[in-house]
Amino acid sequence: MGTFIIRRIVWTIPVILLVIFMTFVLMRQIAGNPFRTSERNVPEEIQRNLERKFGLDKPWYIQYVTYVKNVATFDLGPSLVLRNRDVNDIVREHFPRSLELGGLAFLFAFVVGILVGALSGLRANSALDYGAMFLSNVGYALPSFLVATLFIYFFALEWDLGFPTSGWTTWQSKVLPVIALGLAPMAAFARLVRGTMLETLQQDYIRTAKAKGLRWRRVVGLHVLRNSLIPVITAAGPTLGFLITGSFVIEQIFAIPGIGRYYVTAVTARDYSVVMGLTVLLAIIVILANLFVDIMYGILDPRTRDARA
Amino acid sequence: MVVNPREAPTPAIAGDVALLPSGAAGAPLRQSNLWRDALRRYSRNRAAVLAGSVFVLLLLFVLIFPFVSPYDSDKIDFALKAQGPSLSHPFGTDNFGRDLMTRTAVGGRVSMGIGFGATLAILLIGVAYGSISGFVGGRLDNGMMRLLDTLYGLPYLPFAIIVTAIFGNVTFWTMVVALSIVSWFTTARIVRGQIITLKENDYVRAARAVGARWYRVLGRHLLPNTLGVLIIAIFLELPGVILGEAILSFIGLGISPPDASWGQMANDGRTAYRIAPHIIAVPSIAIATLILCANFVADGLRDALDPRTKET
Numbered sequence: 001m002g003t004f005i006i007r008r009i010v011w012t013i014p015v016i017l018l019v020i021f022m023t024f025v026l027m028r029q030i031a032g033n034p035f036r037t038s039e040r041n042v043p044e045e046i047q048r049n050l051e052r053k054f055g056l057d058k059p060w061y062i063q064y065v066t067y068v069k070n071v072a073t074f075d076l077g078p079s080l081v082l083r084n085r086d087v088n089d090i091v092r093e094h095f096p097r098s099l100e101l102g103g104l105a106f107l108f109a110f111v112v113g114i115l116v117g118a119l120s121g122l123r124a125n126s127a128l129d130y131g132a133m134f135l136s137n138v139g140y141a142l143p144s145f146l147v148a149t150l151f152i153y154f155f156a157l158e159w160d161l162g163f164p165t166s167g168w169t170t171w172q173s174k175v176l177p178v179i180a181l182g183l184a185p186m187a188a189f190a191r192l193v194r195g196t197m198l199e200t201l202q203q204d205y206i207r208t209a210k211a212k213g214l215r216w217r218r219v220v221g222l223h224v225l226r227n228s229l230i231p232v233i234t235a236a237g238p239t240l241g242f243l244i245t246g247s248f249v250i251e252q253i254f255a256i257p258g259i260g261r262y263y264v265t266a267v268t269a270r271d272y273s274v275v276m277g278l279t280v281l282l283a284i285i286v287i288l289a290n291l292f293v294d295i296m297y298g299i300l301d302p303r304t305r306d307a308r309a
Numbered sequence: 310m311v312v313n314p315r316e317a318p319t320p321a322i323a324g325d326v327a328l329l330p331s332g333a334a335g336a337p338l339r340q341s342n343l344w345r346d347a348l349r350r351y352s353r354n355r356a357a358v359l360a361g362s363v364f365v366l367l368l369l370f371v372l373i374f375p376f377v378s379p380y381d382s383d384k385i386d387f388a389l390k391a392q393g394p395s396l397s398h399p400f401g402t403d404n405f406g407r408d409l410m411t412r413t414a415v416g417g418r419v420s421m422g423i424g425f426g427a428t429l430a431i432l433l434i435g436v437a438y439g440s441i442s443g444f445v446g447g448r449l450d451n452g453m454m455r456l457l458d459t460l461y462g463l464p465y466l467p468f469a470i471i472v473t474a475i476f477g478n479v480t481f482w483t484m485v486v487a488l489s490i491v492s493w494f495t496t497a498r499i500v501r502g503q504i505i506t507l508k509e510n511d512y513v514r515a516a517r518a519v520g521a522r523w524y525r526v527l528g529r530h531l532l533p534n535t536l537g538v539l540i541i542a543i544f545l546e547l548p549g550v551i552l553g554e555a556i557l558s559f560i561g562l563g564i565s566p567p568d569a570s571w572g573q574m575a576n577d578g579r580t581a582y583r584i585a586p587h588i589i590a591v592p593s594i595a596i597a598t599l600i601l602c603a604n605f606v607a608d609g610l611r612d613a614l615d616p617r618t619k620e621t
Contacts, residue, residue, distance in 0.1 A: 015459045018456075018459055019459065019463065023468075023471070026468070026471045026472065026475065027471065029475045030471070030474050030475050137601060137604065137605075138597070138601065140600075140604070141548070141597045141598075141600040141601035141604060142593075142597045143552060143555055143556070143559075143575070143593050143596050143597060143600075144556075145555075145556070145559050145575055145579075145589070145593065146575070146589065146590065146593035146594070146596075146597065149579070149582050149586070149589050149590075149593075150590075152582070153582060153583070153586055157583065237462050238462065240462075240464075241462060241463070241464050241465065244464040244466065244467075245464065245465065245466045245556065248466055248556065248560055249556055249559060249560060252559075252560055253579070263467065263470075264560050264561065264562065267470055267474060267562060268561070268562075270474075275467075275470075275471065275474075278467070279467040279468070279471065282464050282467055283463050283464065283467075286462050286463055286464055287462070287463075289462075290462045
């Protein structure tokens with residue numbers, strides 16, 4: 001087990017280097033250099049000084065190594081547009097809100113999704129099951145911007161239930177964005193849990209447990225649920241991607257000053273160092289989450305240890 | 310027996326399937342083949358049939374309606390600004406008084422065009438990558454799969470945004486490129502898995518034994534048999550790509566006006582959602598319908614074309 005975890009952690013290092021490299025290469029393809037924009041006419045000497053200041057006059061591999069070194073020391077570089085701030089400031093200011101939004105949405109999706117999926121699985125083909133699965137399928141297909149707009153339109157305005165239409169301050173202001181962001185992953189969890197539940201219920205050990213006279217409630221709690229939930233853990237990785245994508249939209253609609261919203265602002269302002277820094281940050285978060293998921297999976301299901309290391 | 314011409318077997322597949330026993334011994338032989346069986350299995354799944362029909366209707370609406378519509382999708386008339394659904398404008402009008410039904414059809418062409426274009430590109434990349442990895446095997450396969458694992462979980466939206474930024478001006482084709490570059494991983498993995506399973510078949514060994522070159526084994530015996538999973542992959546990838554385009558357009562990083570996609574139309578409706586919620590609702594519901602249908606069609610196709618996955 002120990003070697004599995006160590007091997008898995010060590011393997012993460014080249015992965016992160018590769019992802020930074022890809023982001024780096026992609027960012028370099030964006031036409032022109034940030035200071036040589038057509039809107040601004042910068043004298044040649046100042047231009048050269050600026051490039052020297054930000055290390056843009058060095059060959060690309062030196063720039064890459066410098067960048068990796070900076071990232072390793074948690075320095076994501078300066079902002080090219082806001083002269084007195086660097087990417088770290090922006091992360092420090094905006095990231096906690098995104099983290100809270102994403103974390104609460106994940107919690108909502110996880111708890112409600114497993115509950116709905118488990119109930120549907122246990123009462124397969126009942127009215128409850130059909131209803132829940134219909135709603136899950138619809139919830140999975142609805143674009144997040146429609147869900148968010150409908151929430152604002154009905155819950156905040158038409159019926160006036162006391163939810164603000166935007167912001168991220170009181171708990172009331174957090175309810176709608178969290179549910180809007182968590183709805184699609186919730187639906188995905190529900191469908192997945194229902195499927196694995198149905199599969200687990202067919203297993204011989206469930207029949208054995210029933211045959212030896214175990215009470216049904218105990219069978220479900222001890223055998224069915226536990227074994228059905230293992231695949232759900234694998235779904236946690238893609239869910240994070242879901243949440244990041246969703247946060248771009250949800251933060252925009254609810255005017256939450258988080259990372260997703262700032263990212264879009266930075267792209268529009270062509271603040272490329274911020275775009276790059278935030279991309280690398282998001283990618284590293286996803287990679288670390290996948291690392292965590294893999295290790296959890298290895299602990300819960302020993303068969304996967306060799307294959308996934 | 311009614312045979313849909315589209316389901317008629319392609320020669321390569323018929324050859325392989327003819328080896329399968331059809332019908333019990335002694336009973337009159339019922340002519341059967343993979344595609345006819347698949348069609349039968351598919352049509353038993355009522356949800357998938359319904360979803361497939363709605364999908365086709367939506368496709369026809371998008372393709373034909375702009376020709377028969379009495380309105381011009383770009384004609385601005387402020388007298389008709391942001392009207393709700395009525396008899397003359399069944400979906401209402403937008404902020405510029407343009408007929409939303411016509412615009413939904415025209416915008417659907419862009420959304421679905423990008424969707425199918427990117428899906429096709431995803432299939433091409435996926436087949437190339439997956440078949441090389443699966444066919445060559447060994448170390449190369451190992452390395453290629455590791456790379457895929459690395460790329461797999463990455464948040465696709467930031468990378469798609471960067472790719473569109475590289476092109477500067479976002480057009481139909483930059484969108485296709487950006488979306489396919491960030492989402493070909495699943496298909497590549499599916500194709501590779503399929504090739505590896507198929508490689509073990511006796512007919513592949515037989516082909517090798519009679520001296521078939523590698524490209525013949527791959528092109529004649531392996532790739533045609535991945536057709537089933539590729540058809541499933543179309544409907545697995547389409548929703549993600551269409552949603553991705555819609556999200557990019559919605560946050561203001563989509564294709565440049567005057568072209569409008571469903572996401573762009575939803576973005577137009579965002580500012581007016583209090584007085585005219587139908588402007589954002591109509592294109593969003595179109596997207597939702599398309600995605601819902603594609604999901605059910607994919608489910609149905611998986612049961613129909615790849616029944617083995619059900620057994621596990």
